[in-house]
Amino acid sequence: xxxxxxxxxxxxxxxxxxxxxxxxxxxxxxxxxxxxxxxxxxxxxxxxxxxxxxxxxxxxxxxxxxxxxxxxxxxxxxxxxxxxxxxxxxxxxxxxxxxxxxxxxxxxxxxxxxxxxxxxxxxxxxxxxxxxxxxxxxxxxxxxxxxxxxxxxxxxxxxxxxxxxxxxxxxxxxxxxxxxxxxxxxxxxxxxxxxxxxxxxxxxxxxxxxxxxxxxxxxxxxxxxxxxxxxxxxxxxxxxxxxxxxxxxxxxxxxxxxxxxxxxxxxxxxxxxxxxxxxxxxxxxxxxxxxxxxxxxxxxxxxxxxxxxxxxxxxxxxxxxxxxxxxxxxxxxxxxxxx
Numbered sequence: 383x384x385x386x387x388x389x390x391x392x393x394x395x396x397x398x399x400x401x402x403x404x405x406x407x408x409x410x411x412x413x414x415x416x417x418x419x420x421x422x423x424x425x426x427x428x429x430x431x432x433x434x435x436x437x438x439x440x441x442x443x444x445x446x447x448x449x450x451x452x453x454x455x456x457x458x459x460x461x462x463x464x465x466x467x468x469x470x471x472x473x474x475x476x477x478x479x480x481x482x483x484x485x486x487x488x489x490x491x492x493x494x495x496x497x498x499x500x501x502x503x504x505x506x507x508x509x510x511x512x513x514x515x516x517x518x519x520x521x522x523x524x525x526x527x528x529x530x531x532x533x534x535x536x537x538x539x540x541x542x543x544x545x546x547x548x549x550x551x552x553x554x555x556x557x558x559x560x561x562x563x564x565x566x567x568x569x570x571x572x573x574x575x576x577x578x579x580x581x582x583x584x585x586x587x588x589x590x591x592x593x594x595x596x597x598x599x600x601x602x603x604x605x606x607x608x609x610x611x612x613x614x615x616x617x618x619x620x621x622x623x624x625x626x627x628x629x630x631x632x633x634x635x636x637x638x639x640x641x642x643x644x645x646x647x648x649x650x651x652x653x654x655x656x657x658x659x660x661x662x663x664x665x666x667x668x669x670x671x672x673x674x675x676x677x678x679x680x681x682x683x684x685x686x687x688x689x690x691x692x693x694x695x696x697x698x699x700x701x702x703x704x705x706x707x708x709x710x711x712x713x714x715x716x717x718x719x720x721x
Contacts, residue, residue: 392704396697400690407689408449411682418465418680439463439682452686462683466676471687474672479691480562481551482661482668486653488581488588489595493649496596497603497642504600505607505638506630516600523597529659532590536663539586546586549665554579587664591656595649599642606638640707647703651696 419436420427433442439462440448455462461471504516526534540548547553551564557571565584568577610616611634619629657670665671669688676684 388708389701389705392701396701400693400697403693404453404686404690405449407686408452409445411685412445412448418682435465439465461687464676464681464684466679466681466684471683474684475669475687475691476562478667478669478672481564481666482654482657482670484563484565485584485588485657485661485666485668486591486650488584489591489653490650492589492592493596493599493646496592497599497646498639500596500600501603501642502607502630502635504604505611505634508604508608508611513604516604520597520601523593524601526594528591528594528656529663531593532587532660532663535586535590547583548586551583551667552576552579553583583664583666587657587660587666590660590663591653594656595646595653599646599649602642602645603635603638606641607634610634610638643706644703647699647706648696651692651699654692654695 419432419439419441423432423435436442440451443451452462459472461475463469464471464474467474500516500520504513504520507513523531536548539546554576556564557567557573557576560567560570564580565577568574568580607630616629616634619633620626654670657666657668658674660666661668661671662674669691672684673688676688
C-alpha cells in the first residue's frame, strides 16, 4: 500500500471518529444534571430571563435539532456563546489554546529528549548500575501523576531554591499579540527579555507534564532494546566487527523505538488533558485551565468545544504517529492491506 493511500485511510478513520465523539459529547453535555440556562442567568433571575436564555441557546429544541444547528454553526466557525466568559467560544479557543500549545510543545521537547537519553542508556547497559539507577527513576516518574510533580517542583525550585517563578506567564510587559504564543510573539517583536521570562515561567509546568511521559517512554525503549539484543541480526552485526555505537544506534535502537514512538505521540496528545491540574497549580492561563472553569460552570458550548479540540489534537497526532511508524517499518502498511 502506498504511503499516500495509507495516510488517506487513516485520515478518514480519524474524521469518522471525531464525528462519533461530537455526538457523544453533545448528548452527554445535555443530559448532565443542572440547568445551564438557570446557571447563566443566576439564582435570583426571574423565570422569563431563564426562558429567554434557553431559547437563545436553543435548549428548547429537541436534541437532534440542537445537534443539527450546532453542526451548521461549526461549519461557519461558530462554536456558540459561552455563558462563563460572556463571549464567543471561538474567541476563547483562539485566546487560550495557543498558550497551552506552547506549554505542551516544550513538554514534548523534554519528553523526547528524556526518553531518547535515558532509554538507550538503560538498554545499552541492561542489568548494570546505569540501568538500575534509570529504572528506579522511571518507577518514581511513572508512579506519581503530573500534578504531584508540579507541587514537588514548586517546593524545590520556587521555595527551597528560588530559581523559577511559580505563577503566571510573564513578569514583564507582554509583547504585541500576533500568534497567541507568547514565546513566538516575543521573538517576532524582538523582545528577548520577554522570551527568556516566559521560558522561565514555562520550565516547571512543562517539566511536570513531561516527567511521567518520558519515564514511561524510556522504559519502553529500554525493554525493546533488551528484547532485540538477542536477535540474530544483532549477533550478525557484532560478529562482523561493527562498532558498538553503530550496532546500538542503527540496528538496535530503530526497531526498538517503534512502540515508543506510538506512546510518545499519544502521551503528547494526552498532555492537554493532563494539564488541567498543572495549569491550575501554576496559574497558567491556558486552554486546560479554561476547560476546568467551564466544566465547573456547566457551560455547554465551551465544554463541547474543549473536548472536541482535544479530540482533534489526538486524531492529528495519531495520524502523524501512524505515518512515522509506517516509515520506520513499511511492513505495517502491507499488513493492514492484508498482503
